[in-house]
Amino acid sequence: MTAKSLLRGLLYAVLLLAALFFLAPLYVMLVTAFKDAEEIRSGNLLSLPSALNFDAWRAAWGSACTGTDCRGLQPFFMNSVVMVFPAVLISTLWGAVNGYVLSLWKFKGSDVLFGFMLFGVFMPFQVVLLPMSQVLGWLGISSSIGGLIFVHCLAGLAGTTLFFRNYYAAVPKELVNAARIDGAGFWRIFFRIIVPLSTPIVMVTLIWQFTNIWNDFLFGVAFSGADSKPVTVGLNNMVNTSSSVKSYNVDMAAALIAGLPTMLIYVLAGQYFVKGLTAGAVKG
Structure with missing residues (x-):
């Protein structure tokens, strides 16, 4: 293997690690959004959901509370x-x-x-x-x-x-x-x-x-x-709305x-x- 090929392989490895580092939060958000509350509490942060559950998405869009307003992000x-x-x-x-x-x-x-x-x-x-x-x-x-x-x-x-x-x-x-x-x-x-x-x-x-x-x-x-x-303010209010159980998936x-x-x-x-x-x- 030539020095040029070795350097190119090293560069690709570094870029791949950087991509994985920056995509890791997005991966965690995606897998968490498709889990239910019980699976989040009992499972691993990086584990895949056992099944695609869209309840959190429906709640986030149309029924989650931001303060006293429970119309979701819509x-x-x-x-x-x-x-x-x-x-x-x-x-x-x-x-x-x-x-x-x-x-x-x-x-x-x-x-x-x-x-x-x-x-x-x-x-x-x-x-x-x-x-x-x-x-x-x-x-x-x-x-x-x-x-x-x-x-x-x-x-x-x-x-x-x-x-x-x-x-x-x-x-x-x-x-x-x-x-x-x-x-x-x-x-x-x-x-x-x-x-x-x-x-x-x-x-x-x-x-x-x-x-x-x-x-x-x-x-x-x-x-x-x-x-x-706007949606950024609505998201902030939703995340900071206090409740008895924190709905991380929502x-x-x-x-x-x-x-x-x-x-x-x-x-x-x-x-x-x-x-x-x-x-x-x-x-x-």
């Missing part, structure tokens, strides 16, 4: 669905327009403005909780799904602008100039020329924003009301339900995310 899940799609689409479109302006329609002070916008990428969101709550109150959308959509659009704007601005910086300006000579305006150039070239970075931004918004807990717990809590099933959309996104569209990042890696 209402919280639907709140997240109603919130995430408009928030993702609006923040992505808004970031695309900003990136288009800051890269291809530069004006005096545009680079300074972009520099200030970058502060939003690195700023901890905890510092905006109080002023944002005041703004939501002034607008009359506090404790509502509309308020959460507004917050997530603003919070994601810096990141989406950064993605699109760096991507559009490599678009030949001759395309825009030629279109302007032919009489095309700002929006026609954007929709007819720029948008068709944007598929890779659009996929990156959609996946990025969907993951951030769906998994968000801070804004959900700070700005939601009794009827607008908690695990609820956690898997809450994380299922983001897992599906990366399984089905993960390759587009990587390709989009690669396409924009040397731009800007």
